[in-house]
Amino acid sequence: MTTVEEAPAVPMGFGRMTRKEDARFVRGRGNYVDDIVLPGMLHGAVLRASLPHARITRIDTSAAEAHPKVRAVITGSMLEGLNLAWMPSLSHDVVPVLATDKVRFQGQEVAFVVADDRYAARDALELIEVDYEPLPPVIDARQAMAPGAPVIRDDIDGKSDNHIFDWEAGDRASTDAAFAAAEVVVAQDMVYPRVHPAPMETCGAVADMDKVSGKLTMWSTTQAPHAHRTLYALVAGLPEHKIRVVSPDIGGGFGNKVGIYPGYVLAIVGSIVTGKPVKWMEDRSENLMSTSFARDYHMHGEIAATADGKITALRVKVLADHGAFNNTAQPTKFPAGFFHIFTGSYDLQAAHCEVSGVYTNKAPGGVAYACSFRVTEAVYLVERMVDCLADELGMDPAELRMRNLLRPEQFPYTCKTGWVYDSGDYPRALRLAMDIAGYEELRREQAERRQRGELMGIGLSFFTETVGAGPRKHMDILGLGMADGAEVRVHPTGKAVVRLSVQTQGQGHETTFAQIVAEQLGISPQDIDVVHGDTDNTPFGLGTYGSRSTPVSGAAVAVAAQRVRDKARIVASAMLEVAPEDLEWEKGRWFVRGDPSVGAAIGEIAMAAHGSLELPEGVEGHLDAECVYDPPNLTYPFGAYICVVDVDPGTGQVKVRRFVAVDDCGPRINPMIVEGQVHGGLADGVGMALMEVMAFDTEGNHLGGSFMDYLVPTSLECPMFELGETVTPSPHHPLGLKGVGESATVGSPPAVVNAVLDAIGVRHADMPFTPAQVWRSMQGRPLRTDLAVE
Amino acid sequence: MQVTMTVNGRPVHGEIEPRMLLVHFVRDQLGLTGTHWGCDTSNCGTCVLWMDGEPVKSCTVLAAMAHGHEIRTVEDLERDGELDPVQQGFVEQHGLQCGFCTPGMMMTARWLLDHNPHPSEAEIREAISGQICRCTGYANIVRAIQWAAEHPRVEPAAVPEPAAAAGQAAERSGEEVGVR
Numbered sequence: 015m016t017t018v019e020e021a022p023a024v025p026m027g028f029g030r031m032t033r034k035e036d037a038r039f040v041r042g043r044g045n046y047v048d049d050i051v052l053p054g055m056l057h058g059a060v061l062r063a064s065l066p067h068a069r070i071t072r073i074d075t076s077a078a079e080a081h082p083k084v085r086a087v088i089t090g091s092m093l094e095g096l097n098l099a100w101m102p103s104l105s106h107d108v109v110p111v112l113a114t115d116k117v118r119f120q121g122q123e124v125a126f127v128v129a130d131d132r133y134a135a136r137d138a139l140e141l142i143e144v145d146y147e148p149l150p151p152v153i154d155a156r157q158a159m160a161p162g163a164p165v166i167r168d169d170i171d172g173k174s175d176n177h178i179f180d181w182e183a184g185d186r187a188s189t190d191a192a193f194a195a196a197e198v199v200v201a202q203d204m205v206y207p208r209v210h211p212a213p214m215e216t217c218g219a220v221a222d223m224d225k226v227s228g229k230l231t232m233w234s235t236t237q238a239p240h241a242h243r244t245l246y247a248l249v250a251g252l253p254e255h256k257i258r259v260v261s262p263d264i265g266g267g268f269g270n271k272v273g274i275y276p277g278y279v280l281a282i283v284g285s286i287v288t289g290k291p292v293k294w295m296e297d298r299s300e301n302l303m304s305t306s307f308a309r310d311y312h313m314h315g316e317i318a319a320t321a322d323g324k325i326t327a328l329r330v331k332v333l334a335d336h337g338a339f340n341n342t343a344q345p346t347k348f349p350a351g352f353f354h355i356f357t358g359s360y361d362l363q364a365a366h367c368e369v370s371g372v373y374t375n376k377a378p379g380g381v382a383y384a385c386s387f388r389v390t391e392a393v394y395l396v397e398r399m400v401d402c403l404a405d406e407l408g409m410d411p412a413e414l415r416m417r418n419l420l421r422p423e424q425f426p427y428t429c430k431t432g433w434v435y436d437s438g439d440y441p442r443a444l445r446l447a448m449d450i451a452g453y454e455e456l457r458r459e460q461a462e463r464r465q466r467g468e469l470m471g472i473g474l475s476f477f478t479e480t481v482g483a484g485p486r487k488h489m490d491i492l493g494l495g496m497a498d499g500a501e502v503r504v505h506p507t508g509k510a511v512v513r514l515s516v517q518t519q520g521q522g523h524e525t526t527f528a529q530i531v532a533e534q535l536g537i538s539p540q541d542i543d544v545v546h547g548d549t550d551n552t553p554f555g556l557g558t559y560g561s562r563s564t565p566v567s568g569a570a571v572a573v574a575a576q577r578v579r580d581k582a583r584i585v586a587s588a589m590l591e592v593a594p595e596d597l598e599w600e601k602g603r604w605f606v607r608g609d610p611s612v613g614a615a616i617g618e619i620a621m622a623a624h625g626s627l628e629l630p631e632g633v634e635g636h637l638d639a640e641c642v643y644d645p646p647n648l649t650y651p652f653g654a655y656i657c658v659v660d661v662d663p664g665t666g667q668v669k670v671r672r673f674v675a676v677d678d679c680g681p682r683i684n685p686m687i688v689e690g691q692v693h694g695g696l697a698d699g700v701g702m703a704l705m706e707v708m709a710f711d712t713e714g715n716h717l718g719g720s721f722m723d724y725l726v727p728t729s730l731e732c733p734m735f736e737l738g739e740t741v742t743p744s745p746h747h748p749l750g751l752k753g754v755g756e757s758a759t760v761g762s763p764p765a766v767v768n769a770v771l772d773a774i775g776v777r778h779a780d781m782p783f784t785p786a787q788v789w790r791s792m793q794g795r796p797l798r799t800d801l802a803v804e
Numbered sequence: 805m806q807v808t809m810t811v812n813g814r815p816v817h818g819e820i821e822p823r824m825l826l827v828h829f830v831r832d833q834l835g836l837t838g839t840h841w842g843c844d845t846s847n848c849g850t851c852v853l854w855m856d857g858e859p860v861k862s863c864t865v866l867a868a869m870a871h872g873h874e875i876r877t878v879e880d881l882e883r884d885g886e887l888d889p890v891q892q893g894f895v896e897q898h899g900l901q902c903g904f905c906t907p908g909m910m911m912t913a914r915w916l917l918d919h920n921p922h923p924s925e926a927e928i929r930e931a932i933s934g935q936i937c938r939c940t941g942y943a944n945i946v947r948a949i950q951w952a953a954e955h956p957r958v959e960p961a962a963v964p965e966p967a968a969a970a971g972q973a974a975e976r977s978g979e980e981v982g983v984r
């Protein structure tokens with residue numbers, strides 16, 4: 015804590031400072047979607063499918079319509095008349111707003127009620143009668159492609175199976191050759207089960223269609239307000255200039271709030287139909303059962319190596335369960351996200367992977383929960399395979415990793431799937447993590463405890479992230495290139511405003527983006543207002559997910575601020591009557607080279623730029639600039655994690671004793687915020703490894719529909735995390751920044767799983783390691799965690 | 805039905821349905837939106853406020869049950885323009901990210917420190933274990949509460965007596981919170 019108190023309260027740029035946004039949050043004055051109240055506002059509620067797969071034979075809404083407080087009841091057939099029953103998904107598919115023909119997962123949207131208050135809206139749902147003809151559900155991804163499996167998507171012309179796509183990366187022939195020549199090969203099946211981001215605030219919206227102006231204002235829980243605006247224009251046929259999307263304070267996103275949910279569209283329809291603002295907020299069960307889940311990757315990995323532990327090749331086959339509609343939110347050309355990075359942090363000769371996507375009778379989604387577009391699954395796969403290999407070779411997993419990590423001189427490194435890792439010193443990060451943990455001492459302690467019959471486990475993971483999507487020529491979402499805009503404006507009195515295309519869900523943008531500008535211009539972060547989350551007041555961009563805010567929008571802000579600085583130089587040269595080339599910059603001030611006493615501070619320059627000062631030919635007044643940043647490459651944060659667990663041999667209960675995390679995300683804008691993000695991601699890893707899973711029974715019933723069933727970690731499961739850092743700037747970002755938001759969620763699950771398996775001496779069993787799963791794994795009978803089957 | 809209760813020192817009354825939850829009464833009728841709602845099953849704790857000096861999950865209390873009782877919400881932590889040490893601790897130690905769990909966490913923390921001014925880490929973790937945070941991993945929430953314990957509010961010499969406090973409440977009733 016002492017270092018904390020020594021730091022200046024507000025740095026003039028990068029460094030620890032408390033968050034500007036906290037002033038409202040700690041007073042209970044945040045403004046979340048459900049806090050918004052408009053005059054005459056009505057409330058919507060969604061009727062959802064009770065069955066996972068069934069034909070709708072009749073819907074009777076007459077009793078609901080007769081309810082005195084009900085203003086509208088909307089069904090799929092009504093939407094069909096408006097050509098709104100289906101909307102485009104984010105992945106070349108369609109998603110029903112309300113079911114018309116069949117329901118395809120439990121919890122799917124069937125009807126929408128608009129009523130005077132939220133209680134009445136829920137009451138009216140009970141009055142809607144729906145007759146279903148049940149159909150056999152497809153719940154097990156491994157059965158989805160079996161001959162004779164029920165066809166879920168019979169709405170697609172000519173569809174006769176549940177196949178969505180096949181995708182591959184790497185080189186098959188060289189990989190097969192490396193395997194044929196390998197001295198050691200280890201193969202392992204593993205499931206990364208379906209989990210859910212479960213932000214504390216559920217999804218919701220307030221839609222207000224002003225009939226007079228024809229303008230729709232849409233307050234909603236969105237991580238991507240601009241992309242949503244464009245999609246509403248495309249889906250609902252509303253003119254884009256008549257749509258304003260506002261993302262107010264958001265109670266956590268983690269990828270859950272990237273997509274457009276039927277409820278948002280229904281709130282809009284409700285407002286159009288009733289002429290009143292309509293609020294729709296889902297409840298927790300709706301959030302868990304119907305909104306974007308994550309993972310559900312069924313993986314078969316093979317790793318090849320020499321007898322002395324040099325890894326030579328990796329081969330992977332994945333079955334990806336995408337649910338009933340292909341609605342994964344990732345760049346369009348990447349059906350398996352960035353799974354390309356499955357070779358991880360290692361120097362291999364060859365690698366190849368294949369991913370096949372299938373439909374099942376489960377909610378759509380798949381890319382969420384801070385996964386960096388499937389990097390989470392890729393890291394889990396490779397870090398588990400390395401541990402399996404260590405087990406096979408009888409080698410220490412740290413030593414095996416050290417032997418195979420990429421070396422600093424190999425960067426920029428082109429991996430076997432063609433991606434260019436920007437920078438890194440991996441062995442240094444691993445060594446630092448081992449030093450913080452006292453690795454060798456821990457192994458000695460483990461050996462001693464084993465003698466006494468105590469189960470202690472040490473788990474490592476080393477991850478390479480790939481974030482900051484992305485270069486426009488490769489990456490778009492529904493045709494929208496993934497570049498982001500920013501505007502920086504210095505007011506006459508030297509205070510500033512920066513307008514962002516991205517939106518915070520807790521990442522602290524109002525502080526860190528002010529710090530980026532402060533670093534460039536020497537204006538205090540306290541004097542810089544950050545405007546974001548409102549499409550009428552910010553430049554276009556694709557939003558906050560995939561750890562892209564700092565790598566993309568942060569770069570846009572940095573470049574815009576640098577342009578302001580360049581313009582300030584010209585203004586200063588006119589003020590001081592010297593050539594611009596004769597001026598030098600020190601933070602906050604241009605001065606005459608060789609005579610530092612003669613200069614102009616940014617505030618003076620701003621006033622002059624707005625005043626009557628005669629400016630050089632072609633230079634306009636005022637002091638502002640814009641940038642649309644198209645990243646030249648992704649950025650590659652990385653880290654080394656070590657988890658220490660104790661397992662109760664009598665009950666199978668796992669206790670996370672220690673969790674060491676060394677992260678390298680390049681320079682840190684605000685170390686306090688970076689550490690907070692890492693903490694959150696480490697807790698996610700504890701959750702996924704030990705308790706979080708959305709399982710289904712064979713009837714297709716969702717078994718994780720509440721926080722009583724879908725368990726997330728509490729204060730009792732999380733230790734005091736021990737953090738370290740190395741700093742390797744990215745050559746592909748103007749400030750060297752790499753992004754960190756999802757690093758720990760990506761890197762932590764395998765560390766915990768490796769620790770548990772190390773403790774119980776089992777090569778592999780699937781997450782989550784509930785006491786039952788640990789116990790069963792110790793007996794050699796691990797559970798299949800994704801299904802309620804033996 | 806009619807309910808009357810004291811909320812943050814002021815008498816309030818409302819016309820409600822008997823089934824209305826306290827969390828909805830406080831948020832929707834009184835406009836005190838600092839208290840949040842995050843689950844259907846009393847598991848998340850974003851709705852924690854005080855009833856008669858004890859933290860309760862207000863999604864588990866009917867507004868009718870609060871009739872005649874005293875409610876305190878996050879909006880009442882700040883006094884005379886000065887943040888409660890718990891609020892300051894959350895700022896200083898980065899105990900919040902999205903801020904959604906924060907009001908509930910702070911109400912529990914205030915109660916803990918009132919009853920145990922020097923809690924151990926384990927006692928802090930136990931106290932907040934019925935509340936979920938998805939952002940912070942709890943480490944900085946624990947530190948925030950520790951910070952507050954180390955920086956207790958220096959009470960002004962004359963602490964208002966209960967009678968005086970009641971007088972104050974009566975004085976304020978002019979600006980009584982109406983039902984929206």
Ligand code: FES
Pocket residue numbers: 840841842843844845846847848849850851852861862863864
């Ligand atoms: S709203 Fe979740 S416990 Fe009250």
Ligand code: FES
Pocket residue numbers: 214265266520899900901902903904905906936937938939940
């Ligand atoms: S700060 Fe976001 S849930 Fe706790």
